[in-house]
Amino acid sequence: MxxxxxxxxxxxxxxxxxxxxxxxxxxxxxxxxxxxxxxxxxxxxxxxxxxxxxxxxxxxxxxxxxxxxxxxxxxxxxxxxxxxxxxxxxxxxxxxxxxxxxxxxxxxxxxxxxxxxxxxxxxxxxxxxxxxxxxxxxxxxxxxxxxxxxxxxxxxxGCYPTATSLAAAPALRSGLVGEGIVVADAVSGVTGAGRRATDAAHFCAANESLRAYGVGGHRHLPEIEQILGLGGRLVFTPHLAPLSRGLLSTVTLPLATDEVIDAARLQRAYESFYRTSAFVSVLPAGVQPRTSDVVGTNRAQVAVALHPQARAIVATCAIDNLGxxxxxxxxxxxxxxxxxxxxxxxxxxxxxx
CATH class of the missing domain: 3.40.50.720 (NAD(P)-binding Rossmann-like Domain)
Structure with missing residues (x-):
């Protein structure tokens, strides 16, 4: 066909x-x-x-x-x-x-x-x-x-919802996340702003500079909350980086109060969640994703770590924002x-x- x-x-x-x-x-x-x-x-x-x-x-x-x-x-x-x-x-x-x-x-x-x-x-x-x-x-x-x-x-x-949701979904759907705020900080290349020239995407404005935008009210916020079932609990902050393409999202989620979990169990939960995925790879424990490793592809690289002192899960995902x-x-x-x-x-x- x-x-x-x-x-x-x-x-x-x-x-x-x-x-x-x-x-x-x-x-x-x-x-x-x-x-x-x-x-x-x-x-x-x-x-x-x-x-x-x-x-x-x-x-x-x-x-x-x-x-x-x-x-x-x-x-x-x-x-x-x-x-x-x-x-x-x-x-x-x-x-x-x-x-x-x-x-x-x-x-x-x-x-x-x-x-x-x-x-x-x-x-x-x-x-x-x-x-x-x-x-x-x-x-x-x-x-x-x-x-x-x-x-x-x-x-x-959208690009931000994709990376943020792929990072956070395994923890949420496995019941490992407790009550409280979920924080997502995401960084994208300039192509995410579109082809038409703007003051923010101008070379002189974007080169050798990093900035947050849409703080407290970016349009992707309701989409991410919808995907993850986080109504009113998500703090999402996008950032513009001096890259042509590529996107990295870091999501911090509170660990459920009744969960006794170690880093190995958390790693296994993520690997199991994406075990049949053609495009999402969970990186080995201790290895973090890089945008340069997914640019030009439809791949997503995900990593997860445990922050025991704060009883938090920190999950990251790198994608090509155009891929x-x-x-x-x-x-x-x-x-x-x-x-x-x-x-x-x-x-x-x-x-x-």
């Missing part, structure tokens, strides 16, 4: 990474790449890395060629997917949305955090949440819809929904130096 696929918003960083993955995907024919700003220009004009690898040119978002695509990835800004997804789902396409428009379970919560009325609670109710290691059943339900030639919708998890945090995870979800091998088209090994 070879599927015709389109990428809406292919000129952004996440969209370009999708193109890079899909051009090498053995079960995909990349049929269309869209851009509102660059329609008519060759893909390689904007990204010379694709010279010799693709003859595609950008087309407009409303180009009829998208109607020929069985799978459409939406790598467009928030609120744009809200307008594009319904008609694609209604005509029977598999829609993989990388924006935040369908991530939150509640339309009211979406309006609170994004300032826009949602209006499609029906799609929120039928969509799957795109974090396969923690919510695979929803993707399998979408796979049933795909086999019946019905439209499908996957709302892929497992965006494009790679989107392709992983599409593979599952379309009945393809979960790892198809996805790199497992980063550049070793």
């Amino acid at each position: 070879v599927l015709d696929v389109g990428v809406m918003g292919a000129s952004g960083f996440a969209g370009a990474e999708l193109v890079r993955i899909l051009l090498r995907h053995p079960y995909v024919n990349l049929k269309a790449v869209t851009s509102a700003e660059h329609a008519g220009l060759p893909l390689s004009h904007l990204y010379p890395a694709f010279e010799g690898g693709s003859a595609l040119s950008f087309v407009a978002h409303d180009d009829p060629v998208l109607s020929e695509c069985a799978v459409v990835f939406l790598a467009v800004p928030h609120t744009a997917a809200l307008n594009a997804a319904p008609q694609l789902v209604e005509r029977g396409a598999v829609v993989i949305d990388l924006s935040a428009d369908f991530r939150l379970d509640s339309a009211d919560a979406y309006q609170q955090w994004y300032g826009v009325s949602h209006g499609r609670s029906d799609l929120l109710a039928m969509r799957a949440f795109g974090l396969p290691e923690l919510f695979v059943q929803g993707l399998r339900d979408q796979a049933d819809r795909f086999r019946r030639s019905q439209g499908c919708l996957v709302a892929c998890a 497992k945090g965006a494009a790679g995870q989107a392709v992983q979800c599409a593979n599952i929904v379309c009945g393809l091998p979960e790892t198809a088209g996805l790199d497992l090994i980063s550049t070793p130096a």
Whole structure:
């Protein structure tokens, strides 16, 4: 089976990474790449890395060629997917949305955090949440819809929620976490801010500098709380680092008061939780993940340690914010929904130096 696929918003960083993955995907024919700003220009004009690898040119978002695509990835800004997804789902396409428009379970919560009325609670109710290691059943339900030639919708998890949740979920789901505040400090590369130049992402502002932002109110906060069931208990602080790509999240969780646990048991709990995962690796005790070891891949590296004096668990996770945090995870979800091998088209090994 070879599927015709389109990428809406292919000129952004996440969209370009999708193109890079899909051009090498053995079960995909990349049929269309869209851009509102660059329609008519060759893909390689904007990204010379694709010279010799693709003859595609950008087309407009409303180009009829998208109607020929069985799978459409939406790598467009928030609120744009809200307008594009319904008609694609209604005509029977598999829609993989990388924006935040369908991530939150509640339309009211979406309006609170994004300032826009949602209006499609029906799609929120039928969509799957795109974090396969923690919510695979929803993707399998979408796979049933795909086999019946019905439209499908996957709302892929954000980059910060992905790394933070993969770090924390094994401890929470194993019953090892007690009452109290959970603290997540996460650091991302500048590509997480998008391709459009901003004051914060300007080279002179980001180079040789590290800063926190969205303190006490970042939009990914409700998404992480939703994933982990931490309503009102999470302190999440994102940071911008002078990296092109890569993301590291460190999560500190209070140990349950009635738990007698040592570091070895904690390590075993994490290894057991991810033992069947194709993309998440739990590092040996005492070894911490590095963003450089996952860049360019869909891998996540996780480590866990016990802080006995504070009776706390400290878990870390490194991902590529454009890989497992965006494009790679989107392709992983599409593979599952379309009945393809979960790892198809996805790199497992980063550049070793």
